[in-house]
Every structure is written in C-alpha cells, then in structure tokens.
Amino acid sequence: MPANPGTQNAPSIGTTAGPAERPNKTLLFVQSQAPHGTLYGQEGLDAIMMGSAFTECAVLFVGDGIYQLLANQDTSLLASRNYSVSYRALADYGVEKLYCTEADLQQRGLTVADLVVTPCVIDSRALQALMTSFDVILDF
Amino acid sequence: MGMTLNCDKEGFLRQLQDWTPEAATQLAANEDLQLTQEHWEVIYLVRRYYQTFNISPPTRVLVKIVGDQLGPTKGRSIHLMQLFGGKPAKLVAKIAGLPKPTNCD
Amino acid sequence: MILHTLNKSPEHAALGRCCETIATGDVLVLLEDGVYCGSAGRDRQVGELLAQNIAVYAINADVQARGLAVRMTRGVTLIDYEGFVQLCTEQASSKRWG
Numbered sequence: 001m002p003a004n005p006g007t008q009n010a011p012s013i014g015t016t017a018g019p020a021e022r023p024n025k026t027l028l029f030v031q032s033q034a035p036h037g038t039l040y041g042q043e044g045l046d047a048i049m050m051g052s053a054f055t056e057c058a059v060l061f062v063g064d065g066i067y068q069l070l071a072n073q074d075t076s077l078l079a080s081r082n083y084s085v086s087y088r089a090l091a092d093y094g095v096e097k098l099y100c101t102e103a104d105l106q107q108r109g110l111t112v113a114d115l116v117v118t119p120c121v122i123d124s125r126a127l128q129a130l131m132t133s134f135d136v137i138l139d140f
Numbered sequence: 141m142g143m144t145l146n147c148d149k150e151g152f153l154r155q156l157q158d159w160t161p162e163a164a165t166q167l168a169a170n171e172d173l174q175l176t177q178e179h180w181e182v183i184y185l186v187r188r189y190y191q192t193f194n195i196s197p198p199t200r201v202l203v204k205i206v207g208d209q210l211g212p213t214k215g216r217s218i219h220l221m222q223l224f225g226g227k228p229a230k231l232v233a234k235i236a237g238l239p240k241p242t243n244c245d
Numbered sequence: 246m247i248l249h250t251l252n253k254s255p256e257h258a259a260l261g262r263c264c265e266t267i268a269t270g271d272v273l274v275l276l277e278d279g280v281y282c283g284s285a286g287r288d289r290q291v292g293e294l295l296a297q298n299i300a301v302y303a304i305n306a307d308v309q310a311r312g313l314a315v316r317m318t319r320g321v322t323l324i325d326y327e328g329f330v331q332l333c334t335e336q337a338s339s340k341r342w343g
Contacts (some may be wrong), residue, residue: 034254036310037278046242053200064254067281070312077306082194084312089193092201109286109316 024055025135031065036080044140058097069115159237196241199229248336251279253343263342275303288318295320
C-alpha cells in the first residue's frame with residue numbers, strides 16, 4: 001500500500017498509531033461466517049462500529065458471510081440478537097462501502113433483492129484490487 | 141413515591157417490554173432528571189431507532205440522527221449534553237428502556 | 246436406525262461425510278448452520294437423500310433465525326425442540342456431523 005509508507009510497520013491501528021499527522025490506517029472487515037451459528041458475525045459488526053469511530057472502514061462479505069444480510073431473519077425463538085437489520089444503520093456510522101461477490105450470491109441462489117442492504121457486487125478481479133486497497137484486513 | 145422497576149446494577153431496565161412513559165419518568169428521576177419536551181423527542185427518536193435497527197446508538201451516532209431528524213441546532217453534542225449530561229448516549233438509552241450502548245464514545 | 250444431526254453449512258465437509266454414511270431408514274436432523282443444507286440453491290445432497298426416502302427434518306427456530314422460512318426445500322419437515330426429542334427417543338442411536 002504505497003499511499004502511506006510511514007505506517008507499514010506500525011502494529012497498532014486507529015488513533016493510537018502515532019503522531020497526529022499520520023493518517024489512520026484504513027480497515028477492510030471480512031465477514032465470512034453465517035449468522036447465529038457462531039459469534040463471529042456479531043463480534044465483527046461490533047468491531048466495524050468501533051473502528052468506524054476512528055478511521056475509514058469497509059465490509060466485504062465472502063462465502064457464507066453473505067447470509068448475515070439475508071432478509072426476514074427472526075431470532076425470537078433463539079437466544080441470539082437479530083443484527084442483520086443493524087447493517088442498515090452502518091451509514092449513520094459513516095460506513096458506506098459494503099461488498100460481496102457475484103459468485104458467492106449465485107452459489108447460494110441469492111440476489112441482492114434477498115438482502116437487507118444492497119452491497120456492491122464485484123467479480124474476483126475487483127476483489128483482489130479491493131483487498132490491496134486497504135491498509136489492514138480484519139477477518140471474522 | 142416512585143414505582144418499582146426491575147433494573148440491573150447500572151439502573152438499566154432488564155426487560156425492554158417493561159418500558160412505559162411513566163417508567164421513563166421514574167428512570168429519569170433516579171438520575172435527578174426531570175423530563176421536558178426536548179428530552180422526550182430524543183427519547184422517542186432513540187426508541188424508534190432501536191426498533192428499526194436493533195441498536196442503542198453511541199453518542200456520535202446519536203448526534204447525527206438527532207441532527208437528521210430534529211434539525212441541525214439540536215444535532216450537536218453540546219445540546220445533548222445539556223439535556224442528558226456528560227454521557228448522553230448512555231443516559232438516553234437508560235431512560236428509553238434500551239440496552240446500554242456497546243461503545244459509548 | 247440412526248438419528249444423524251448436522252450443524253454445518255454446505256461450505257463444510259460434514260455434509261458430504263454425512264451423506265456417504267447415512268442409510269435408508271435413518272433420519273437426518275438439520276440444526277444451527279446445518280439448516281442451510283436444506284435451503285433453496287444449496288439442497289442438492291439433501292434432495293438426493295429425500296429421493297432415497299430418508300426423512301429430513303430441520304429445527305424451526307434455526308430456520309426462522311436465518312431468514313430461511315420461505316426458502317426451505319419441499320420435503321424437509323420443520324420441527325420444534327419437542328419434536329427433536331421425540332425423534333431421539335425413536336432411534337436406537339445417534340451420530341453428530343459437524
């Protein structure tokens with residue numbers, strides 16, 4: 001990532017990264033797990049909301065992660081929070097960029113019309129470019 | 141005196157469905173706060189937000205949505221702090237009968 | 246007769262292993278992320294089991310939570326936890342996949 005070479009070796013992210021003039025690292029959160037079966041999705045969303053207070057954040061849904069956005073989830077019979085609708089609030093947190101791949105949608109028989117929000121649908125080449133355009137990738 | 145509410149150690153209602161406007165008045169009184177129209181419009185806005193998005197908004201999001209929906213003069217942290225003190229998101233959530241915001245900054 | 250349970254999505258190898266092992270007369274219960282294996286577009290293997298007259302069930306609470314209520318494959322029977330317990334009592338043993 002040539003944009004800010006001064007930060008390449010710094011292990012920390014966010015406002016603690018160093019002097020004020022150093023830009024905060026940009027974060028790409030990758031959601032790869034289906035909701036409710038594990039806590040990864042929920043933890044990831046909490047981290048996105050936290051990270052958005054400090055720096056530019058985007059979210060990429062891969063594999064079963066796209067299931068987190070499936071509409072009509074009703075968790076009233078489970079001890080699990082329905083956080084799918086919380087993704088609709090991400091714009092209020094300043095997170096506007098959501099991505100998924102055409103292949104993952106197709107494999108699951110889904111279209112963006114089945115989802116609670118409309119992510120940007122990209123192909124595998126754009127996926128590579130997306131991942132290299134962020135300073136840090138955080139997997140959930 | 142006041143009504144008896146089922147609250148946790150920090151004074152948040154344990155059951156969302158226990159909330160009523162009377163409960164809000166009591167929850168505010170527990171914090172030495174008397175609710176005015178300006179408080180109520182924020183309380184109802186935050187309750188609607190929770191019902192829609194399943195989120196108790198942290199302060200910076202609270203500032204934004206109050207600004208979007210109640211106008212820019214109200215969508216400032218100084219206004220919300222005058223109404224609800226130094227940690228407005230936390231106190232609004234408490235009085236509105238919602239869970240504590242996960243990140244209050 | 247064996248009660249098989251599967252709690253992983255088709256993304257995982259558990260589904261394939263289960264299908265290799267399960268026999269006619271056995272029962273399969275999809276639970277947690279396993280319910281995705283019985284949803285439209287991901288139900289190839291479950292469809293094959295149904296064609297072999299293997300009974301396939303899915304826990305309703307898990308189906309509802311994942312927004313799959315209108316996407317489940319015809320032939321997969323939704324059950325509650327009481328129904329699950331009932332199935333357990335009817336089978337000699339059980340095998341958990343996932």
